[in-house]
Amino acid sequence: MAASTERETDMGSVNAGVSARRAVSSAPPLALRILAECPVSKARACDLTLPHCTVNTPVFMPVGTQGTMKGITSDQLEDLGCQICLGNTYHLGMRPGPEIMEKAKGLHNFMNWKNNLLTDSGGFQMVSLVALSEVTEEGVRFQSPYDGKEILLSPEQSIAIQNSLGSDIMMQLDDVVSSTITGPRVEEAMKRSIRWLDRCIAANKNPDRQNLFAIIQGGLNAELRKACLEEMTKREVPGFAIGGLSGGEAKDDFWKMVTLSTDYLPRAKPRYLMGVGYAVELVVCVALGCDMFDCVFPTRTARFGSALVPWGSLQLKKKQFAKDFQPIDPDCHCPTCKRHSRAYIHALFKCDTAAMHHVTIHNIAYQLSLMRAVRASILEARFPEFVRTFMRRMYPSRETYPNWAVEALATVNITLD
Amino acid sequence: MRLELYRVLQQCRRGVLLDLGLSGEHSLELPGCLLYTRCGTVPHLTYHTLCTLKHLPAVTQITLDSLAEHQEVLEEFQEGVRRFAGLKDTLIFCSLHDSAAPNHTGYTTNKTVSVWGSGGRIELTVAQYMALQKAIRPNWYQSMADGETRQLNPTRKRVCKAVDRTLSHLDECLSLHLKTEELRGAEIFGVVEGADVLEERVRSARETAKRPVGGFVLDGFHTEAMSQELRSQLIMAVIKELPENKPRVLLGVGHPDEVLACVEDGIDLFEGFFPFQVTERGCALSFSYTLDPNPESTERNGREFEEIPEHRESETLGHQQKKTPFEINLKDRRYQDDFCPLVVGCGCYCCKNHQRAYLHHLLMTNELLAGVLLMVHNLEHYCGFFCSLRGALESGRLDALKKKVLQGRV
Ligand SMILES: [Zn+2]
Ligand SMILES: [Zn+2]
Numbered sequence: 006m007a008a009s010t011e012r013e014t015d016m017g018s019v020n021a022g023v024s025a026r027r028a029v030s031s032a033p034p035l036a037l038r039i040l041a042e043c044p045v046s047k048a049r050a051c052d053l054t055l056p057h058c059t060v061n062t063p064v065f066m067p068v069g070t071q072g073t074m075k076g077i078t079s080d081q082l083e084d085l086g087c088q089i090c091l092g093n094t095y096h097l098g099m100r101p102g103p104e105i106m107e108k109a110k111g112l113h114n115f116m117n118w119k120n121n122l123l124t125d126s127g128g129f130q131m132v133s134l135v136a137l138s139e140v141t142e143e144g145v146r147f148q149s150p151y152d153g154k155e156i157l158l159s160p161e162q163s164i165a166i167q168n169s170l171g172s173d174i175m176m177q178l179d180d181v182v183s184s185t186i187t188g189p190r191v192e193e194a195m196k197r198s199i200r201w202l203d204r205c206i207a208a209n210k211n212p213d214r215q216n217l218f219a220i221i222q223g224g225l226n227a228e229l230r231k232a233c234l235e236e237m238t239k240r241e242v243p244g245f246a247i248g249g250l251s252g253g254e255a256k257d258d259f260w261k262m263v264t265l266s267t268d269y270l271p272r273a274k275p276r277y278l279m280g281v282g283y284a285v286e287l288v289v290c291v292a293l294g295c296d297m298f299d300c301v302f303p304t305r306t307a308r309f310g311s312a313l314v315p316w317g318s319l320q321l322k323k324k325q326f327a328k329d330f331q332p333i334d335p336d337c338h339c340p341t342c343k344r345h346s347r348a349y350i351h352a353l354f355k356c357d358t359a360a361m362h363h364v365t366i367h368n369i370a371y372q373l374s375l376m377r378a379v380r381a382s383i384l385e386a387r388f389p390e391f392v393r394t395f396m397r398r399m400y401p402s403r404e405t406y407p408n409w410a411v412e413a414l415a416t417v418n419i420t421l422d
Numbered sequence: 423m424r425l426e427l428y429r430v431l432q433q434c435r436r437g438v439l440l441d442l443g444l445s446g447e448h449s450l451e452l453p454g455c456l457l458y459t460r461c462g463t464v465p466h467l468t469y470h471t472l473c474t475l476k477h478l479p480a481v482t483q484i485t486l487d488s489l490a491e492h493q494e495v496l497e498e499f500q501e502g503v504r505r506f507a508g509l510k511d512t513l514i515f516c517s518l519h520d521s522a523a524p525n526h527t528g529y530t531t532n533k534t535v536s537v538w539g540s541g542g543r544i545e546l547t548v549a550q551y552m553a554l555q556k557a558i559r560p561n562w563y564q565s566m567a568d569g570e571t572r573q574l575n576p577t578r579k580r581v582c583k584a585v586d587r588t589l590s591h592l593d594e595c596l597s598l599h600l601k602t603e604e605l606r607g608a609e610i611f612g613v614v615e616g617a618d619v620l621e622e623r624v625r626s627a628r629e630t631a632k633r634p635v636g637g638f639v640l641d642g643f644h645t646e647a648m649s650q651e652l653r654s655q656l657i658m659a660v661i662k663e664l665p666e667n668k669p670r671v672l673l674g675v676g677h678p679d680e681v682l683a684c685v686e687d688g689i690d691l692f693e694g695f696f697p698f699q700v701t702e703r704g705c706a707l708s709f710s711y712t713l714d715p716n717p718e719s720t721e722r723n724g725r726e727f728e729e730i731p732e733h734r735e736s737e738t739l740g741h742q743q744k745k746t747p748f749e750i751n752l753k754d755r756r757y758q759d760d761f762c763p764l765v766v767g768c769g770c771y772c773c774k775n776h777q778r779a780y781l782h783h784l785l786m787t788n789e790l791l792a793g794v795l796l797m798v799h800n801l802e803h804y805c806g807f808f809c810s811l812r813g814a815l816e817s818g819r820l821d822a823l824k825k826k827v828l829q830g831r832v
Binding site: 076077079081096101108109327328330340341348349352358361366 | 460461462463464465467469470471488492494499506508540541758759761771775776777779780782786787789790791793
């Protein structure tokens with residue numbers, strides 16, 4: 006109840022703040038307020054108001070696959086300033102399952118998370134994690150890895166599970182094909198994804214409190230992408246995701262599909278680039294006009310002892326850190342860096358899981374503060390300069406800048422020195 | 423360090439240790455437990471999650487098992503383990519072995535003991551033992567001891583040798599202690615050995631008490647080593663030999679029923695490994711310990727009984743210690759849709775924010791947060807038990823507490 010009252014207040018203030026210059030899209034339960042657009046590139050800073058709180062974009066969304074952010078409590082995640090995180094429909098649909106989720110009154114309650122949740126459709130995991138899965142017009146048919154039973158995940162089923170999870174943003178079930186595949190299967194998948202979008206929209210029981218995002222497909226084929234964009238943008242959906250990328254395709258193909266998608270997506274709706282989370286990708290794709298990102302990488306790599314820093318990463322399990330008594334990043338304000346040294350975390354990795362928690366906290370803090378810095382630079386109309394500084398810090402020299410990033414940035418008028 | 427006793431009933435003592443720490447800023451209520459850590463960290467917890475606990479013990483226990491391998495690092499760091507591990511505002515008690523880790527035998531010699539870190543065995547002479555203490559800089563530490571006789575059926579001769587060795591280690595430790603600037607202000611605790619041989623226990627205690635030690639560590643009384651009856655008999659004989667003004671730490675005993683019995687026998691301090699063991703087997707402490715002034719009112723701490731027996735299969739917990747009657751096994755299917763807190767009325771972070779069904783889910787999916795939340799609850803519950811124990815001693819209601827704690831037992 007509290008959440009819905011809060012939402013009304015938030016929406017009220019958003020609407021009250023409408024000025025002639027500012028574009029507002031308000032298809033409940035979501036409002037996007039564009040605060041600033043970079044005069045040089047396609048970057049933008051927005052306030053995205055969702056049922057549980059307002060999200061400042063560009064935003065990185067940490068992934069809490071099974072209804073938990075690894076070893077981090079929901080309070081710790083909130084303290085880091087996280088306004089939205091992910092849950093995985095496939096995993097949560099299997100365990101604990103929609104029945105328990107209904108009884109728990111949704112995932113927010115179950116995991117005690119007060120801010121927003123985004124859930125994926127489950128399609129991607131099904132195809133990538135389950136060996137025996139088969140896609141038909143009906144849906145994805147697969148064998149449960151837990152009891153061997155055959156299960157059909159249809160668009161309706163996916164939305165039913167996501168309705169039981171109660172996420173603030175749900176994703177449509179899409180027909181996922183590997184981004185390296187070519188030929189008629191890509192077109193079939195794209196067209197099926199459009200049909201499944203319509204079925205998902207029709208199946209949403211809670212359009213008043215759960216947003217459904219469409220996912221743009223079309224592989225690495227510009228014509229198919231455009232066709233998909235044209236069809237999907239005709240639908241009344243509150244937001245769009247760019248899907249089917251970050252699956253091992255060449256970076257040159259990847260960014261071209263991203264920039265093509267943002268060219269055709271409506272300005273007034275949020276754009277979510279799925280599965281992207283390396284720092285340089287985030288910065289470049291913000292320049293290309295994306296607002297939201299998610300990736301398991303920062304939290305997964307943390308558990309292997311890899312700490313993200315503005316100049317790359319530190320492999321804390323390596324012997325070179327055994328006697329390094331500095332914090333991971335002396336300029337970082339996260340709870341880990343305020344209290345612990347590289348040497349201590351190195352030692353702790355040998356005996357306790359808390360070592361992983363320390364690095365997970367730092368890495369989430371890194372991602373979130375990177376995005377806050379990106380946003381501040383857009384709001385202050387100095388984003389191109391931010392990108393240049395970021396690149397200088399991340400790479401030892403101009404020669405080591407990745408080509409694709411240099412080229413992608415050049416297309417949005419950001420030249421690197 | 424000054425021990426003040428508020429109330430003594432036969433052997434049983436309720437008191438406080440005052441003027442602890444370099445500037446005397448700390449105190450420790452007795453009886454109490456130590457904060458269990460590995461490598462200076464309470465398992466699974468970060469500073470934030472640890473700070474959600476209300477009754478944190480004032481003394482943190484660290485073991486050479488988890489620290490010996492970091493000696494070189496600590497030596498270079500120069501500021502001791504407290505700062506190295508980011509543990510602010512606590513006292514450090516350093517003991518030899520981790521009571522929650524498997525114990526090894528056959529490696530103790532006349533001159534050395536062995537500890538086991540992540541990289542395997544590390545053998546320590548007294549000189550090395552003291553060099554390690556110098557790098558760690560504890561406030562209290564146990565002297566080097568031959569504790570191998572906790573194994574079943576050592577010969578009388580072996581037990582006698584263990585007592586002799588331990589006394590000679592103590593003398594060497596004491597002499598090196600005085601020469602070590604870094605250990606100024608720290609206290610050595612003498613170790614009482616003697617396995618289950620009454621005469622050797624008494625000899626060990628009597629001889630140790632003659633030395634200038636800050637307190638006593640009673641070793642070899644571990645839960646697996648002997649019955650509570652025998653333990654009580656031996657402890658009482660040992661305590662008769664010990665001065666009243668110094669604290670007595672018991673190693674290897676953590677079950678609430680045993681704690682209650684040993685407090686009656688005159689023990690002041692216990693290790694805190696038990697809540698960790700409970701956590702590792704996916705269980706939550708649930709025994710009742712609150713003495714309500716009004717016996718008619720509903721109990722605040724936990725359900726009195728778990729009416730439905732838990733699944734048999736979930737009772738086999740592999741290499742972990744066996745589940746005790748003081749806990750519930752959250753992996754059991756009956757909790758999958760149980761939306762109660764772990765213990766009704768518990769004020770811990772876990773119980774205030776999460777439900778049994780969520781913990782069940784985290785355990786079934788092997789999620790790291792399960793360990794975090796269970797550790798928070800189990801620590802809070804265990805420390806709450808000690809709080810209640812002290813209250814019961816003050817009001818002369820130990821028997822009522824014993825009844826309360828034991829009634830939930832299967
Ligand atoms: Zn940090
Ligand atoms: Zn609790």
